[in-house]
Amino acid sequence: MNKKIYCILALILILAISWQAPDTTAQESSKVKKSNSGVMSNVIIDGVISSGEWDDADWKIPFYLNIDETNGDDTDGYNFLYLGEDANKLYIALDLASDRTPGISGEWIGVWLNFGNNTFSSYAEWKEFLNNKTESLIHNTEKDAIWEYFTNEIPGGASSFNVNNDNEYNTIYGQIEGNRTNFWIAYPTFNITSQAVGNDNLAQIDFSVDVNEWFYEPELTINHALQDVYFKLNTSTNTTLDEHKLIYWNNDGSFPEMDDNYQVYDLNLGTGFVGEEIDYDVNNLTTDNKLQFSLFANNSQPFEVYLNQLQMFLLLNKTNDAATVTQPYSSIRNYDIDWSFQNSPNNATDHRMYEIAIPKNSLEKYNASGDLGIIVGGYGTMAFLGTSYWVFSKINTGIKIEENDKYNYYNMQGCVSQSISLLDDDDDDDDDAKKDIYEVAGYELIALIAVLGIATLIITKKMMKT
Incomplete structure (x- = not known):
């Protein structure tokens, strides 16, 4: 009998050792949010990212920015991009925890999308795909209007x-x-x-x-x-x-x-x-x-x-360049946008936030089941050292909207969990420290505990009988 008990204990030990946290990538990917599910109803476009508001987003993406810290209280650290959709709209939020300056003088925000696997490497090629699975939106925060495409200046030559x-x-x-x-x-x-x-x-x-x-x-x-x-x-x-x-x-x-x-x-x-x-x-x-x-x-x-x-x-007249974007064209004309300057669930220090909703009928040939390519960038006064912009893309040396391989791509048919690094809620300079977060499916952990508990009871009873 003791041998049987030892065998059972050994088996439980092997199971415990071999068990590992579930593949959260596969787990989250299986929770496919259909484009007509309407789960984004919690989102209110008021510029304030509140607790739970964006929980149903397909993606919450942390990105680190090395910011020119001589601009007021702006600081290096992690910021967040949210992406979600329902049957009628594409939702985008930016929690810019690095942007600690409240003023809006000269401020603008840009969102560039590529959702049709379009390939381009110049403005001429980029232009050919506009309103055809490639879109552009630049908003003048200071004037609360679409970015002006032209200045009143005429360049020196024709x-x-x-x-x-x-x-x-x-x-x-x-x-x-x-x-x-x-x-x-x-x-x-x-x-x-x-x-x-x-x-x-x-x-x-x-x-x-x-x-x-x-x-x-x-x-x-x-x-x-x-x-x-x-x-x-x-x-x-x-x-x-x-x-x-x-x-x-x-x-x-x-x-x-x-x-x-x-x-x-x-x-x-x-x-x-x-x-x-x-x-x-x-x-x-x-x-x-x-x-x-x-x-x-x-x-x-x-x-x-x-x-x-x-x-x-x-x-x-000269084009009104948005930093390195020499063709500051907005193909998206119908959208909701708002912004605020306060704390968020990601950071307790007041900072800039944006929320944007774009009707899908403004996105020509949008495919909810495909990858969404996106570049976000802007100014206000947060900027990289020696520049007049910040950007989240494959590179930070210019806002290369005219090159499709500079976009970040995300599958909009579900979330993929990842190890992320969060900003501290305090206002010190230790935001560079990473705190890895791994999601564990709760029901699998409970099931494991239950199995171990039942096995323990069986073994205990057998030991008492002997």
């Missing part, structure tokens, strides 16, 4: 723009050789050979260039930032021409009279290349922002025109 594609021009008379790339002065010439029309030899190409394609915010840019437009042309011919014109169409899409000196301009008639700059009246743009014009030539004898440059130059 910006050049080109015909967007070969479908934006049409040959009316003549034959052409080349494509849109030949309109740029660094490339071979764009050649036009005349066509006999009655007693004349004509060449005419009509253009309709979509100005919207040039800008991240076309309506805002054209209506509030566009100050001036002029054309640069560089042309030559194989013979002296009778007529060579640049013709600006009227804003209703009609062709002007050829004697209209405000719409029709003479170009080089001779055989040598001549560069010319000709102003364009922005009021000639159509209501849908098309820039329409024609190149026209006429001669008594057949001819060729060689076009070495055709580019449009625009004087625009």
Whole structure:
């Protein structure tokens, strides 16, 4: 009998030794919160992260910031990003325990999202995905408004723009050789050979260039930032021409009279290349922002025109850069946001907090079952040393919203527990010390205790019988 008891004790000992805390990653991942569960109803967008309010969030992510501590009471330490969703909204909260300055002068907050595995590495590529599983939101905290895209300043030089594609021009008379790339002065010439029309030899190409394609915010840019437009042309011919014109169409899409000196301009008639700059009246743009014009030539004898440059130059107000974000465009226009300066469940010292709710109908093609890529950043006066911003992304040397691999990605189909480090509730400088927290599923611990208890009772009874 003693041998049986020893065997049972040995078995219990082996079970106790081999038992370990459950895989909390798998445990939490199994608690999949469906996007229509509506469990985020505890969240109130008032800027105050209160106890229990964000318990149903998919993610609570700690991130450490090395802050310039010469800015008031700002301090190095851990901050928190909350992510959650329900059927109708995406919820974001920022508990910025490192931001200990209450003022909002110059303060802004930015959230950039990539939720479609979009790949981009430049602003041009990033722009192509905006409103298509990639979104941007920059809020001016000081003015409580969407961040202004432009300043009232005009930079020292004009910006050049080109015909967007070969479908934006049409040959009316003549034959052409080349494509849109030949309109740029660094490339071979764009050649036009005349066509006999009655007693004349004509060449005419009509253009309709979509100005919207040039800008991240076309309506805002054209209506509030566009100050001036002029054309640069560089042309030559194989013979002296009778007529060579640049013709600006009227804003209703009609062709002007050829004697209209405000719409029709003479170009080089001779055989040598001549560069010319000709102003364009922005009021000639159509209501849908098309820039329409024609190149026209006429001669008594057949001819060729060689076009070495055709580019449009625009004087625009400067963009209102948000730190290193040189395209501070907000594709998200409908959202709720609020902020506060007080303590939170994560830190007892007063600090900045933000709460944001974005309707899912403002997130084009949002996929609740996929990964959510996010960069958050801002200023106010919390900033990295020697900069005017802070950021939580894959890197902290700039807010690289135009590079998809700089975003942090989180699966929105459940939580993943992790070892995290919290800020102390006191106001001293020992916030760097890590306090690892490991979640243990309570019911598994209770089950283990129950098994051990029952086994102990059985053994005790057997020992008493013997």
